Amino acid sequence: xxxxxxxxxxxxxxxRTHSNAYLRLNNFFxxxxxxxxxxxxxRDRGRTEAFARTWGYGRAETDWRxxxxxxxxxxxxxxxxxxxxxxxxxxxxxAGKMVVCEKPLAMNVAEGEAMVRAVKxxxxxxxxxxxxxxxxxxxxxxxxxxxxxxxxxxxxxATYLQDWTISADVPQGGAALWRLDAADAGSGVTGDLLAxxxxxxxxxxxxxRRVVAKTETFxxxxxxxxxxxxxxxVIDDACMFLAEFANGSLGTFESTRYAxxxxxxxxxxxxxxxxxxxxxLEEPEYLQFFEYREPKxxxxxxxxxTGWRKIHVTNSEHPYMSHYWVPGTCxxxxxxxxxxxxxxxxxxxxxxxxxxxxxxxLQTQRVCDAVLxxxxxxxxxxxxx
Ligand code: SOE
Numbered sequence: 471x472x473x474x475x476x477x478x479x480x481x482x483x484x485x486r487t488h489s490n491a492y493l494r495l496n497n498f499f500x501x502x503x504x505x506x507x508x509x510x511x512x513r514d515r516g517r518t519e520a521f522a523r524t525w526g527y528g529r530a531e532t533d534w535r536x537x538x539x540x541x542x543x544x545x546x547x548x549x550x551x552x553x554x555x556x557x558x559x560x561x562x563x564x565a566g567k568m569v570v571c572e573k574p575l576a577m578n579v580a581e582g583e584a585m586v587r588a589v590k591x592x593x594x595x596x597x598x599x600x601x602x603x604x605x606x607x608x609x610x611x612x613x614x615x616x617x618x619x620x621x622x623x624x625x626x627x628a629t630y631l632q633d634w635t636i637s638a639d640v641p642q643g644g645a646a647l648w649r650l651d652a653a654d655a656g657s658g659v660t661g662d663l664l665a666x667x668x669x670x671x672x673x674x675x676x677x678x679r680r681v682v683a684k685t686e687t688f689x690x691x692x693x694x695x696x697x698x699x700x701x702x703x704v705i706d707d708a709c710m711f712l713a714e715f716a717n718g719s720l721g722t723f724e725s726t727r728y729a730x731x732x733x734x735x736x737x738x739x740x741x742x743x744x745x746x747x748x749x750x751l752e753e754p755e756y757l758q759f760f761e762y763r764e765p766k767x768x769x770x771x772x773x774x775x776t777g778w779r780k781i782h783v784t785n786s787e788h789p790y791m792s793h794y795w796v797p798g799t800c801x802x803x804x805x806x807x808x809x810x811x812x813x814x815x816x817x818x819x820x821x822x823x824x825x826x827x828x829x830x831x832l833q834t835q836r837v838c839d840a841v842l843x844x845x846x847x848x849x850x851x852x853x854x855x
Contacts, residue, residue: 473544474503474815477537477567479558480549481512481521482645484572488547488599489525491807498793499812502819511537534558538565548572551654552661556581559828563592570597570814574665575831577656579839582832589828597814597824598831600669602736604809606801607757608670609789610781611740611747614759615674621744623719626675628667628738630659631729635689635707642703644695650705651694658705659725660685660838666736667723668837669826675740676717678837680852683711685845688728711841748778755800757781 476492478485492505510527511534512518522530531537534554538546538561546562548555548571555576562569569589575598576582589596602608614620634640635650642650649655649662672678685706694701707728713721729735736751748758760778784800786792790809794801810824817824826834840851 471504472502473506475506475508475542475544476547477508477540477543477545478510478527478547478549479534479537480551480572481510481518482549484549484599485510485512485521486525487601487804487807488549488572488811489527490804491811493525494808495811495815498808499815501812501815503815505811508543509537509540535561538562538567544568545570551648552577552656553654556585559585559596560588563588563594563596566592566594568595568818570599571828571831572599573669573831573834574656574661574838575828575835577661579832579835582828582835586828586832595814595818595823596828597810597817598826598828599807599810600666600826600831600834601806601810602666602670602751603673603826604790604806604813605749605751605754606789606791606809607749607754607781607783608674610757610783611749612674613789614745614747614757615740619745619759619761620740620742620747623675623715623717623740623742625741626671626713626715626719626721626738627740628664628671628721628723629735630663630667630723630725630737631732631735632663632727633730633732635727636730638689638692640692641695642692642701643697647695650692650703652704655705657838657842658685658687658707658709659727660706660709660841663725663727663736664709664711664723664841665834665838667725667738669830669834670738671713671715671721671723672833672837673826674738675715675719675721677715677833677855678721678853679714679716680850681711681713681837681840681844682848682850683709683841683844685709685842706842706845709841709845711844713837746778754802755783757783 507527511531518530545568686708708726710724739748746760813824844851
């Protein structure tokens, strides 16, 4: 066993999901690396020390540079607001550390390109956490598509809906609410939610060639938690876009934080000539699959059996499931991060780096930037390969 000494930067929601994944890795996956929770960094000393105690980190820091410089850390894990991704990732790469980062990669393409250059120049392993790829049902969709069971793709349809910002009293900025502050987040639902949908879409259905988008900001002003002042809201509260994929299929993407009743409603459907797949994160252990068969000579015999299959993705032959429990028992949200860490470590050991790496995250960033550009100018925007 080789120690993989982790320095976590950021101890909010994502810091918790990643910490849990490192702690559980060796309980479920037979890999040669053992994560050691060496140090955690946060802005507030008291909170960071409490986090270190809860998750078992060896020490707590309040200056991320001390984590980057530390000789006893191999892997930097970035779980801070988007505005700080670039500086930390580049410093980590230059210090020769492996680096993993929460999505989205950066505030914009220019920052993402600088991050990709840095990890390439340093030759350090890197990965971006698009955890939903690691939902077994979504990985099964990828397998079904790669097996050629969907055939020529016609339509890709994604929605990612939440409802937590409908009240105008929700402030922007500060610890849990930085996602509403453009200075910290870069964008609203486009970078936060649609980045997930775009990553999944391109993984399943290939590159996006061009987009046309519409965004809306429903609440125009909010109190800023840091200043106490009412300030304009700059982020997009909702975003819808049409896409053309390089394979000729058409995509629709819809995201909002104003879909009353929807908490984390992340769905997609792909329709092809030979079949379709449908996934809904509110029923995460299921993948729906429709398989088209040419009717045989006696059509009556066939047609009454036609229908969607709702596959309960819990068998040991399903992606990731052999690492967990017996068929019929489910895993949850936290396991998507554990599966991601397992893939990252397996990549270190096999020499085939885990995906999505920073380069792949940059391609998603290119689509996000194109969506925002299109929403601003009302035109189709092409995406560079
Ligand atoms: C936003 O509410 C959020 O926490 C995203 O930032 C996560 O990436 C998403 O998976 C859940 O929702």
